[in-house]
Amino acid sequence: MGKDVIVACDFSSAEAVYSFLDKFTGKKPFVKIGMELFYAEGPDIVRQIKKRGHRIFLDLKLHDIPNTVKKAMAVLSGLDVDIVNLHAAGTTAMMEAALEGLTRPDGTRPLLIAVTQLTSTDQESMERDLLIHEPMAEVVIHYAETAKNAGLDGVVCSPMEAAAVHDRCGRDFLTVTPGVRFAEGDRGDQKRVMTPAEAKKIGSDYIVVGRPITAAADPVAAYERCVAEFTD
Ligand code: C5P
Numbered sequence: 001m002g003k004d005v006i007v008a009c010d011f012s013s014a015e016a017v018y019s020f021l022d023k024f025t026g027k028k029p030f031v032k033i034g035m036e037l038f039y040a041e042g043p044d045i046v047r048q049i050k051k052r053g054h055r056i057f058l059d060l061k062l063h064d065i066p067n068t069v070k071k072a073m074a075v076l077s078g079l080d081v082d083i084v085n086l087h088a089a090g091t092t093a094m095m096e097a098a099l100e101g102l103t104r105p106d107g108t109r110p111l112l113i114a115v116t117q118l119t120s121t122d123q124e125s126m127e128r129d130l131l132i133h134e135p136m137a138e139v140v141i142h143y144a145e146t147a148k149n150a151g152l153d154g155v156v157c158s159p160m161e162a163a164a165v166h167d168r169c170g171r172d173f174l175t176v177t178p179g180v181r182f183a184e185g186d187r188g189d190q191k192r193v194m195t196p197a198e199a200k201k202i203g204s205d206y207i208v209v210g211r212p213i214t215a216a217a218d219p220v221a222a223y224e225r226c227v228a229e230f231t232d
Pocket of ligand 1: 156211
């Protein structure tokens with residue numbers, strides 16, 4: 001899979017996401033379906049968007065005992081999604097079980113990537129609530145390495161971390177990076193942001209872009225600009 005822009009479809013209903021996707025009459029964007037839409041509409045929303053010809057990153061961030069995650073991943077694999085994810089904090093046994101569950105009888109499977117530390121967790125809350133006292137940058141890289149050693153395909157990380165992840169885990173280990181904004185755009189609640197062109201330069205494999213596209217006056221133009229900046 002090459003470099004691409006993934007559009008975060010953070011809508012709360014099927015109608016809202018269909019009316020957004022209906023605007024794209026040319027290239028069908030790679031879409032991210034998160035918890036909000038999945039819990040509102042159930043697995044059928046995944047089948048319907050897939051049927052419309054989109055590739056799908058199903059962002060449900062699984063984290064449970066290995067057996068439960070293995071069985072849940074087998075169900076998600078049956079939905080024919082392209083990328084799924086989990087929390088690396090579930091440890092190696094959970095990640096290995098997830099891979100087993102995802103692998104279809106014919107040997108194919110969706111890509112599996114890990115969340116390291118959520119970007120909403122900072123050094124202070126990690127030390128206070130999780131009793132982890134290493135520097136955040138090292139924790140993130142260690143989780144990425146653990147995910148790689150378990151056989152995963154990559155991590156979701158801040159664009160600021162992508163280069164370090166590639167240095168430690170290799171160029172083929174995927175970095176999927178949210179927190180992308182156009183140079184003149186509204187940052188919203190994202191604190192550490194990069195433009196699509198900067199994310200390309202530091203080696204992100206996929207950028208996840210939500211509001212700069214979904215809330216744009218012309219979402220198709222915003223998407224095309226994003227693709228041009230990131231891939232050209
Ligand atoms: O609208 P915006 O471009 O900020 O959307 C970014 C998307 O990426 C959202 O769906 C958000 O939940 C997700 N995300 C993130 N930061 C992370 C992990 C996921 O912004 N660390």
